[in-house]
Amino acid sequence: MKLDRDLVARLLDEVKRITSEGSSDPLGKVCRSLKEKVDHYDWVGFYLVDPQKERELVLGPYAGEPTEHTSIGFGQGICGQAAETGKLFLIQDVSGEDNYLSCSPEVRSEIVLPIFRDGELVGELDIDSHSFEPFTDLDTVLLEGICRIVSSYI
Numbered sequence: 001m002k003l004d005r006d007l008v009a010r011l012l013d014e015v016k017r018i019t020s021e022g023s024s025d026p027l028g029k030v031c032r033s034l035k036e037k038v039d040h041y042d043w044v045g046f047y048l049v050d051p052q053k054e055r056e057l058v059l060g061p062y063a064g065e066p067t068e069h070t071s072i073g074f075g076q077g078i079c080g081q082a083a084e085t086g087k088l089f090l091i092q093d094v095s096g097e098d099n100y101l102s103c104s105p106e107v108r109s110e111i112v113l114p115i116f117r118d119g120e121l122v123g124e125l126d127i128d129s130h131s132f133e134p135f136t137d138l139d140t141v142l143l144e145g146i147c148r149i150v151s152s153y154i
Contacts, residue, residue: 003038008142011037015149026153028061030146034127035063040134041127043103046115047072047079048123048154057083057124060154064128067103077101079126082112086121088140092133106130111139115147115154122154 001007011034018029031044045062055074059067069077074084077099082089089112094100100110107128115123125147129135 001037001039003040003136003138003142005138007037008138008145011142012145012149015146019149019153025061027150028063030150031061031063034146040129040131042106042130043067043126043128045126046123046150046154047083047126049083049121055083060123065104069101069103072101078110078112079124082114082124083121086114086116088113088144090135090140092135103128108132109134111135111143113143113147115151117151117154122151125150 014033015030019026023029027046034044035041043062043064046060047057048060050056050058057072057079059070072080074080078089078091078097081099091097091110094107094110108131109129111127113125114121115125125143
């Protein structure tokens with residue numbers, strides 16, 4: 001479906017329901033739901049800060065094609081840059097990025113949002129799209145809301 005205000009509201013309600021029902025794998029369910037329900041979300045996944053290693057992200061639940069990037073150091077690629085800075089990265093055309101880690105030759109754009117709990121970075125939500133320039137302000141509203149909701153599960 002094309003992302004609009006109604007879909008944003010429905011998805012946020014669904015994520016609240018998923019995370020409150022105490023089911024197993026709530027983050028995986030969130031990934032699958034987003035990938036199935038938003039047309040331009042071709043890969044949806046969570047990277048989690050590895051508590052055993054300093055400044056490293058490890059791949060958590062995801063929906064989409066497998067990726068070789070199961071561990072990413074802070075500063076590496078778009079995900080690593082978001083972890084390093086604690087800021088959202090929205091890249092509408094990844095071909096212009098020098099520090100991009102390609103998960104698939106089909107990926108054209110990416111958005112990465114850091115997830116904080118009690119002021120500390122605990123993970124990230126990473127979305128890849130096979131389209132150029134698909135992300136709008138509605139994506140940011142939706143994904144920031146999801147990050148706030150899931151922060152207690154990471």
